[in-house]
Amino acid sequence: MDDVRECVTGDEGYRFVIHDRDSIYSKELDASLKALGLTVLKTPYKSPQANSFCERLIGTVRRECLDFMIPINEAHIRQTLKAWTAHYNSGRPHSSLGPGMPDSRSPKAELQPQRHCVPTNCQVVAASILGGLHHEYRLEKLVA
Numbered sequence: 001m002d003d004v005r006e007c008v009t010g011d012e013g014y015r016f017v018i019h020d021r022d023s024i025y026s027k028e029l030d031a032s033l034k035a036l037g038l039t040v041l042k043t044p045y046k047s048p049q050a051n052s053f054c055e056r057l058i059g060t061v062r063r064e065c066l067d068f069m070i071p072i073n074e075a076h077i078r079q080t081l082k083a084w085t086a087h088y089n090s091g092r093p094h095s096s097l098g099p100g101m102p103d104s105r106s107p108k109a110e111l112q113p114q115r116h117c118v119p120t121n122c123q124v125v126a127a128s129i130l131g132g133l134h135h136e137y138r139l140e141k142l143v144a
Contacts, residue, residue: 008033008036008038014038015038015039016038016039016040016041017033017038017039017040017041018041018042018043018054019040019041019042019043020042020043020050020051021042021043021045060088061081061084064084064088064134065080065081065084065130065133066080068133069130069133080130083129083130084129084130084134087129087130087134087136091127091129091134091136092134092136118139119139121141121142122139122140122141122142123139123140123142124137124138124139124140125137125138125139125140
């Protein structure tokens with residue numbers, strides 16, 4: 001139970017814990033999690049693909065972020081993951097949106113006869129993310 005309290009302090013706003021039906025997850029653990037105010041969700045029987053979304057996210061976080069850093073402490077990891085999450089959710093293209101981004105803050109480029117042309121009234125601005133590990137690019141209107 002002490003290990004669980006170290007991971008889930010109550011400040012994070014967690015509501016759910018998802019785990020499979022492996023024997024390492026005892027009824028006592030589930031009871032402890034419920035005592036902390038969490039709802040325990042178990043993956044369906046004989047459905048290994050049910051965990052695929054979580055596995056995909058963990059793999060993406062590792063490949064795009066954690067494999068390129070040496071963490072100093074827990075606060076450093078949390079700060080890094082917070083910055084990466086903001087970049088992942090609002091600053092990079094997602095395949096389901098085509099070339100679009102979920103939360104684009106830049107002005108929309110109008111459709112042009114030639115692709116990859118910057119409109120004459122805009123310039124491309126790059127922002128460094130995580131110390132240059134990633135970059136976000138956006139269009140900014142030129143000041144007259």
